[in-house]
Amino acid sequence: MARSIGRICKGFQRLGLLSKQTQLIPFTRVPVGTVRTIVTLPSFLFPQPRDFSLPNPSWGSEMTRMYEHYESQCEMETEGGQKGPWRRLPSYNRLLKYATVFPSGGVYLSKMIQSKARLFTRNIRNPGAAFEYVLFVNKEEQKCVCILQAGHLLEGPPGHVHGGAIATMIDTVTGTHATFLSGPVMTANLNINYRRPIPLGSTVLLESCLEKKEGRKTFITCRVTSTDGSKLHTETSALFLSITASHLLGG
Numbered sequence: 001m002a003r004s005i006g007r008i009c010k011g012f013q014r015l016g017l018l019s020k021q022t023q024l025i026p027f028t029r030v031p032v033g034t035v036r037t038i039v040t041l042p043s044f045l046f047p048q049p050r051d052f053s054l055p056n057p058s059w060g061s062e063m064t065r066m067y068e069h070y071e072s073q074c075e076m077e078t079e080g081g082q083k084g085p086w087r088r089l090p091s092y093n094r095l096l097k098y099a100t101v102f103p104s105g106g107v108y109l110s111k112m113i114q115s116k117a118r119l120f121t122r123n124i125r126n127p128g129a130a131f132e133y134v135l136f137v138n139k140e141e142q143k144c145v146c147i148l149q150a151g152h153l154l155e156g157p158p159g160h161v162h163g164g165a166i167a168t169m170i171d172t173v174t175g176t177h178a179t180f181l182s183g184p185v186m187t188a189n190l191n192i193n194y195r196r197p198i199p200l201g202s203t204v205l206l207e208s209c210l211e212k213k214e215g216r217k218t219f220i221t222c223r224v225t226s227t228d229g230s231k232l233h234t235e236t237s238a239l240f241l242s243i244t245a246s247h248l249l250g251g
């Protein structure tokens with residue numbers, strides 16, 4: 001258990017959410033006053049988290065075809081036998097499930113852990129009903145592609161996807177991309193132009209590109225198009241600001 005919690009702590013450290021000094025100290029050996037991270041629950045209570053970016057039976061033929069296309073890019077090797085630049089990003093419905101105490105924000109996080117908080121885009125139990133999506137990132141080109149199949153619960157105008165649902169996906173894709181490029185960030189500005197409605201149930205591509213980085217600022221652009229690229233649905237410019245854990249803990 002200690003090893004698996006340790007791996008999770010390392011994951012948070014990589015994302016910059018835990019300080020490097022945070023140590024895992026088994027509960028039974030904790031000298032009073034030196035606790036930095038407390039393990040409160042045994043690992044058998046944590047089932048293997050579901051990776052929502054993997055195919056499920058609700059995926060239509062277009063979603064599956066696009067997934068297979070990008071997945072095959074991930075398997076490609078360069079001429080020198082190295083792994084190619086594409087990676088699929090796994091996707092879970094919760095990020096903070098396993099952490100119990102932050103160096104200075106234990107109470108806040110402990111409350112979150114006991115709560116029912118779930119990532120907004122991954123909280124519908126019925127597969128295919130809302131956001132079905134998978135993200136692929138290309139490290140060399142500093143771009144990210146998301147394949148989205150928009151389910152029937154996302155209706156806005158009759159037969160078409162709600163503008164807020166589109167904005168949610170744009171924020172998710174550009175936000176994940178910015179995190180990949182710059183570590184923990186928050187959206188400061190999203191500027192979206194809706195050019196053409198997205199039919200409900202259809203599969204579209206969101207392509208996010210790094211425009212520039214300036215200090216704490218990461219500027220990203222994102223286009224939503226049909227899978228063959230012939231129809232432009234939305235265009236976005238987004239600004240993300242790098243944050244530290246204390247920004248989140250400050251509320």
Ligand SMILES: CCCCCCCCCCCCCCCC(=O)SCCNC(=O)CCNC(=O)[C@H](O)C(C)(C)COP(=O)(O)OP(=O)(O)OC[C@H]1O[C@@H](n2cnc3c(N)ncnc32)[C@H](O)[C@@H]1OP(=O)(O)O
Nearest residue numbers: 089171172175176179180185186187188189217239241243
């Ligand atoms: C390995 C990878 C795996 C990744 C795995 C991750 C998985 C994860 C998946 C989930 C992905 C979901 C992604 C959702 C992301 C959200 O939805 S975040 C939620 C929505 N956003 C918010 O709630 C943010 C609310 N706003 C804030 O907290 C604060 O205003 C901010 C944005 C942090 C900035 O505050 P601050 O740090 O105090 O910055 P501040 O000093 O005011 O300004 C700094 C600079 O930025 C500029 N600035 C600030 N705000 C703005 C603005 N709105 N417009 C223009 N400029 C601005 C300032 O002018 C200033 O510029 P300079 O004078 O330095 O040139």
